[in-house]
Amino acid sequence: MTTEKDFHEGDQENGKEPGEKVPDTRMQRILNKIEVVGNKLPQPVTLFAILIGVVLILSLVFGTLGLSAEHPSPDVEEPIEAVNLLNAEGIQKIMTSMVEVFATFPPLGLVLVVMLGIGVAERSGLIAIALRVFVAKVPNRLITFSIVVAGMVSSVAADAGYVVLIPLGAAIFKGMGRHPLAGLAAAFAGVSGGFGANFLPTGLDPMIAAFTQSAATIMDPAYTVNPLSNYYLMAASVPLVGLAGMWVTEKIIVPRLGAYEGTDDEEYNSEFTSPEKKGLKWAGWTVMAILALIAAAIIPSNGVLRAEDGSLNPFYDSIVPLMFILFFLAGLVYGVKAGTIKGDKDISKMTSEAMGTMGGYIVLAFVAAHLVQFFIWSNLGSIMAISGASGLQSIGFTGIPLLVAFILVSSFINLIIGSASAKWAILAPIFVPMLMLMGFSPETTQAAYRIGDSYSNILTPLLPYFPLVIVFAQKYAKNIGIGTIISVMLPYAIAFMIVRIPMFIAWLMLNIPLGIEGPIYYP
Numbered sequence: 001m002t003t004e005k006d007f008h009e010g011d012q013e014n015g016k017e018p019g020e021k022v023p024d025t026r027m028q029r030i031l032n033k034i035e036v037v038g039n040k041l042p043q044p045v046t047l048f049a050i051l052i053g054v055v056l057i058l059s060l061v062f063g064t065l066g067l068s069a070e071h072p073s074p075d076v077e078e079p080i081e082a083v084n085l086l087n088a089e090g091i092q093k094i095m096t097s098m099v100e101v102f103a104t105f106p107p108l109g110l111v112l113v114v115m116l117g118i119g120v121a122e123r124s125g126l127i128a129i130a131l132r133v134f135v136a137k138v139p140n141r142l143i144t145f146s147i148v149v150a151g152m153v154s155s156v157a158a159d160a161g162y163v164v165l166i167p168l169g170a171a172i173f174k175g176m177g178r179h180p181l182a183g184l185a186a187a188f189a190g191v192s193g194g195f196g197a198n199f200l201p202t203g204l205d206p207m208i209a210a211f212t213q214s215a216a217t218i219m220d221p222a223y224t225v226n227p228l229s230n231y232y233l234m235a236a237s238v239p240l241v242g243l244a245g246m247w248v249t250e251k252i253i254v255p256r257l258g259a260y261e262g263t264d265d266e267e268y269n270s271e272f273t274s275p276e277k278k279g280l281k282w283a284g285w286t287v288m289a290i291l292a293l294i295a296a297a298i299i300p301s302n303g304v305l306r307a308e309d310g311s312l313n314p315f316y317d318s319i320v321p322l323m324f325i326l327f328f329l330a331g332l333v334y335g336v337k338a339g340t341i342k343g344d345k346d347i348s349k350m351t352s353e354a355m356g357t358m359g360g361y362i363v364l365a366f367v368a369a370h371l372v373q374f375f376i377w378s379n380l381g382s383i384m385a386i387s388g389a390s391g392l393q394s395i396g397f398t399g400i401p402l403l404v405a406f407i408l409v410s411s412f413i414n415l416i417i418g419s420a421s422a423k424w425a426i427l428a429p430i431f432v433p434m435l436m437l438m439g440f441s442p443e444t445t446q447a448a449y450r451i452g453d454s455y456s457n458i459l460t461p462l463l464p465y466f467p468l469v470i471v472f473a474q475k476y477a478k479n480i481g482i483g484t485i486i487s488v489m490l491p492y493a494i495a496f497m498i499v500r501i502p503m504f505i506a507w508l509m510l511n512i513p514l515g516i517e518g519p520i521y522y523p
Contacts, residue, residue: 047461047482048367052374059085059378069383083378093377098370105369110320111468112358114163117327119354120347124335126283127171129276143172144186148245151190152197152238155204161191162465164323167472179260180476181488186249188469189492192457194245196450197237197500201228206311208446211424215432216442229443229518230450233507240503244495252491260476279338286333290326360474364467372464375416384416399438400505403448406431407501410452415460424449441522443514451504455496458489 063084070079084090102108121127138146147169154161166187173183196204206227213225272280297305298315305315331350335341341350413423427449435445457463461482473480508520 045364045367048364048371052367052371055371055374055378055380056085058380059083059090059374060087062380062383063087063378067383069387080379080383082380082383085374085378090377094374097373101373102366102369105365105372105464108362108365108369111163111361111365112355113320113324114327115354115358116351117324117331118164120335120350121327121331123350123353124331124340125276125338126279126331126334127168129272129280129334129338133280140176143176144183144249145242145246147172147183147186148190148194148249149238149242151187151192152194152241153199154191155195155198161187162468165191166469167475170472170476174260174476179254179257181260181473181480182249182253182257184469184473184476185253185488185492186245188458188489189245189248189496190242192463192465193455193489193492193496194238194241195454195457197234197241197454199235199238201231205230206313208424208450211428212432212442212446215428216436218429219433219436223442225442225446226515226517228516229514230447231515232512232518233447233504233514234450236507237500237503240499241496244499245492248491248495253488256488275338279334279336279340282337283330283334286330287326290322290329294322358471361468361471364471368464368467384413400508402435402438403440403444403508404501404505406445407448407452407504410449411454411456411497414453414456423453436522439521439523441519443518444508444520447514447518448504451500455493455500459486459493 059082062082066081068079068081085094118127147165151161151165151169154165166184169187170180170184173186174180209225209227209229213223216223216225294305294315297303298312300306301310305312305318307313332341332347335346341347410423410427413427424446428445431449432442432445436442460466466485470480470482470485473485477484507514511520514520
């Protein structure tokens, strides 16, 4: 059995215990090499600090040389120029904005707020008992598929899936006696690699559609884009991506990681005590009551979580606070009824302990926030994106090959710029009008972009939540490195690319509407 210590010290070359039988396939050898190279990289905090230095130096060089790129939008006459962040003005900006950059880093507040609620739910015992019920009720053969699909669906709650489902996947696998990193990988693949595929509309749909419509008006001033114009394609992608994620987990990741034996005192027990049953029952009623209140706030046209125009934007913006309330109250009720919470001191202790576990992530968030911000301030990310897109345009691809090439370029740019809306704001004015001239609708170009802006998420350390994934993984393997995470996630990225691109091509060839008011062709 592989212990936490053995995982790292048994074999420094590939992280496996000596003598452990791992299939010596070509894929495993490639992943081993990627892991070895990747694990030679510095620790995430150090790596981000080095990258910050690189960005600053490049801003000095290219800012001095006057590197620039023409903005693709005709409404913007001024070119995008590289900005030197090491001159007096840049240094002042860095120093005076340091606290604000860190404090306003989007993932930071989201993670900490949700973790307050999760801390009570976890330490009261609610999450543990819920996991045990889940494992007992769901057939083993469906658990991996369910985790991947749940990851995709979790995007309806903004980015909360990173905070909730990824550690949940690891805990489920551990409770089943399987390697928890395989469950973590399956959940991460669904949440991030399957990004955009969903049965439910999300806040991303209207955000992306707004940029698409703006770009479409360059060619057709009267053109409008429905926020759900890609819904049919994205919903149909869910089971396909779920099956691909399940296959990778079971056929590649589980054999690669081997057996696992935790070093902590946690034990999985399928039996439930009377207080646990009582607490779980009351927690379930609490969850149902909260969900009923949420439904009452969003279903009526004048609901308190609807905007004046009837849209659900206030609800989407309230997902994180609602999750905090849901976890906190459910955990509180469970703890009181099960006897694990006897007073307010217990609640204070639980929330404090939850924040204490986030110390490592807070340090990582500090350097990650500044790396992302320096990319934005220097304009290097935008210039790289525009140059790459313009190069593709000049090659002369047409039709479906151009769409496939555009997907690949989007996935590559995704390794550099994490924000889906930021990338689309730059790429849409180039590719939407160009493909309209070639007969493809703006909705088709948008769908191609959303596919490219998904599967490569799990491969870039610049993903804002990548440090958090490492923190979750280190609970089970303390010295795990970036290379291990990338080598584990690479098969998912390849599999998702292999299934989603052909599906998209087949969808186009069959001329199936992409969604509500989502035509494929533009006359």
